[in-house]
Amino acid sequence: MPVDSPPAVPKPLILDALRDPVLPGGVCPRRTQVDLDLLLLAIEALDVNSSEMMLGAVQELSLQTVIPGRVQFWQIRSTNPLRYSSQRRPLTLGEAKALTVIICHLSKRLTVLIRQLLLGYQQLSDRQLALDHHFRLGDYLSRFRSHFRARMNPQRAGVLIYNTDDKLDALALELLQKLLFCTGTQGVQRLWHSLFDGEVG
Amino acid sequence: MTIKRQYTLPNCNLILEGMSKEDALNPLAPITMLLNVECQFPGITDPLIGGKDLLEALVQAVNHYGQGLLSGVPRPQGKPGSPAPLATLERQGAYHHKLQLATTDKAEDKVDSGPPMAVILTTVQLFDLVEAVDQFLADTQTLPEMTLALKSVPRRQAIAQEPLTQRLLPAVAGTSTLVAAAAALFFLPVPELEPRPPQETPAAEGTTDVTPAPGTDPPAAGSDAPGAGNIDIVAAVAAYTRLSVDGTTTDPDTLSTLETQLRRRLSTAFAADQVEEPLAYQVAVSPEGEVWGFRHDNDAALLAVESTPLLGLTTVPSPADLLEEEAVALFEVTFLPTGEVRVSPLESPDR
Numbered sequence: 001m002p003v004d005s006p007p008a009v010p011k012p013l014i015l016d017a018l019r020d021p022v023l024p025g026g027v028c029p030r031r032t033q034v035d036l037d038l039l040l041l042a043i044e045a046l047d048v049n050s051s052e053m054m055l056g057a058v059q060e061l062s063l064q065t066v067i068p069g070r071v072q073f074w075q076i077r078s079t080n081p082l083r084y085s086s087q088r089r090p091l092t093l094g095e096a097k098a099l100t101v102i103i104c105h106l107s108k109r110l111t112v113l114i115r116q117l118l119l120g121y122q123q124l125s126d127r128q129l130a131l132d133h134h135f136r137l138g139d140y141l142s143r144f145r146s147h148f149r150a151r152m153n154p155q156r157a158g159v160l161i162y163n164t165d166d167k168l169d170a171l172a173l174e175l176l177q178k179l180l181f182c183t184g185t186q187g188v189q190r191l192w193h194s195l196f197d198g199e200v201g
Numbered sequence: 202m203t204i205k206r207q208y209t210l211p212n213c214n215l216i217l218e219g220m221s222k223e224d225a226l227n228p229l230a231p232i233t234m235l236l237n238v239e240c241q242f243p244g245i246t247d248p249l250i251g252g253k254d255l256l257e258a259l260v261q262a263v264n265h266y267g268q269g270l271l272s273g274v275p276r277p278q279g280k281p282g283s284p285a286p287l288a289t290l291e292r293q294g295a296y297h298h299k300l301q302l303a304t305t306d307k308a309e310d311k312v313d314s315g316p317p318m319a320v321i322l323t324t325v326q327l328f329d330l331v332e333a334v335d336q337f338l339a340d341t342q343t344l345p346e347m348t349l350a351l352k353s354v355p356r357r358q359a360i361a362q363e364p365l366t367q368r369l370l371p372a373v374a375g376t377s378t379l380v381a382a383a384a385a386l387f388f389l390p391v392p393e394l395e396p397r398p399p400q401e402t403p404a405a406e407g408t409t410d411v412t413p414a415p416g417t418d419p420p421a422a423g424s425d426a427p428g429a430g431n432i433d434i435v436a437a438v439a440a441y442t443r444l445s446v447d448g449t450t451t452d453p454d455t456l457s458t459l460e461t462q463l464r465r466r467l468s469t470a471f472a473a474d475q476v477e478e479p480l481a482y483q484v485a486v487s488p489e490g491e492v493w494g495f496r497h498d499n500d501a502a503l504l505a506v507e508s509t510p511l512l513g514l515t516t517v518p519s520p521a522d523l524l525e526e527e528a529v530a531l532f533e534v535t536f537l538p539t540g541e542v543r544v545s546p547l548e549s550p551d552r
Contacts, residue, residue: 021353119325122323125296170295174273180324181271184331185335186339194268194272197272197273198353198354198356
């Protein structure tokens with residue numbers, strides 16, 4: 001039978017499990033935009049193929065209604081005000097939920113690598129060795145640094161505080177620890193509620 | 202019979218022992234009554250052992266600290282006045298976290314009732330504890346009433362990350378700079394307004410300059426004339442008063458020469474059409490015959506000063522002239538309505 005319009009893609013139910021916080025204005029605060037983009041940046045630094053993995057995750061989790069394609073994904077990530085090409089539009093709650101779910105989905109796939117890197121960090125810091133001694137860890141840190149410097153606008157106050165390699169390394173390791181928490185059973189809920197700490201009315 | 206449920210993670214083992222109140226014989230029934238909790242960390246010798254209160258304290262501590270770690274926003278420990286929690290987690294450097302257990306009072310409890318127990322956990326161990334707790338909370342077969350209950354910290358309760366002194370610093374710096382600038386500018390002198398120099402142009406231009414200038418401070422020389430705000434006459438009167446105080450000449454030859462000269466000049470310039478009554482002035486004349494100042498002797502003279510040629514002919518001497526000359530001649534001049542000008546030397550000048 002002739003069909004005039006393509007079949008409607010079902011609305012992602014996965015996002016309904018996340019409760020909407022009570023926010024002034026109904027859109028995500030600045031901190032949320034920054035946190036989500038930085039977590040995605042850390043995932044990109046962990047695995048070279050992660051940008052394709054992200055788009056694959058959109059398909060697997062049926063989030064096409066929220067993130068139709070590659071360009072829209074980049075636009076949503078660019079709502080981060082610290083970026084060079086920052087989109088001056090707010091991040092909606094639906095988009096934030098989608099990013100949260102994608103982050104947890106991808107970090108679960110990278111669980112082994114994350115745990116490996118954190119154990120390596122622990123051993124190096126116990127023996128007070130430089131972080132370059134662990135090959136994968138050094139690789140992650142240098143990739144994170146180059147991605148950060150390439151994308152973030154150094155004239156922003158939030159970026160100026162990370163003006164040395166050591167500070168960026170510390171940020172990268174903090175994000176790695178956060179990603180570890182995202183790999184848990186309730187990682188999505190924990191990450192979602194932590195995004196709005198200190199912001200809800 | 203007791204039912205045992207175990208949540209095993211690489212770095213943490215959470216073992217719960219309990220019974221089902223409803224169906225005591227079925228090992229697959231959900232645990233509704235908890236008898237014992239044991240939390241082991243491989244590599245750490247002493248396990249944590251306790252009852253339901255330990256379990257609840259662990260859940261509370263894990264939620265509180267774990268969320269703080271994820272968001273980076275410190276949260277208040279609890280409502281003021283509420284009892285101190287049994288288990289607390291604290292950060293110890295970049296990679297370590299201290300799990301502190303308070304002592305319990307119950308004698309029959311298996312927890313060491315000695316000094317409070319503290320366990321140092323690495324991040325991975327901490328995460329495994331969090332994961333074990335999450336798995337337990339998600340398990341509907343074990344204490345189904347306990348579930349994951351997370352809340353974001355409201356804005357008012359979030360502890361500010363910058364200390365108060367650092368937050369107040371910009372405001373204090375701005376206010377103190379303003380105060381310092383105000384104090385510095387306070388000592389700057391208010392610029393004084395200099396009186397406009399008197400006009401030396403002919404009477405026609407003098408009459409156009411009648412508008413009173415409230416800002417000018419006329420030299421105090423007895424010139425409180427109502428309504429006649431002409432600067433020229435004021436300057437002329439001031440000059441006259443000054444000159445009459447300085448030396449005046451009494452040489453008869455000079456006096457008669459100057460008298461004749463003055464009478465001639467005033468007569469030719471005087472037009473009597475507007476004069477209704479005699480106008481009397483005291484005029485100071487320089488040895489060269491220049492009118493250097495004058496003063497009115499009656500009110501009519503002041504009001505009708507523009508009808509006389511005196512303003513046009515008066516040239517107020519500059520300080521250089523005054524230094525050179527020593528004596529002026531003083532005359533009594535009267536303008537009559539008939540057109541006649543009478544000039545006579547002044548015997549005794551009065552101020």
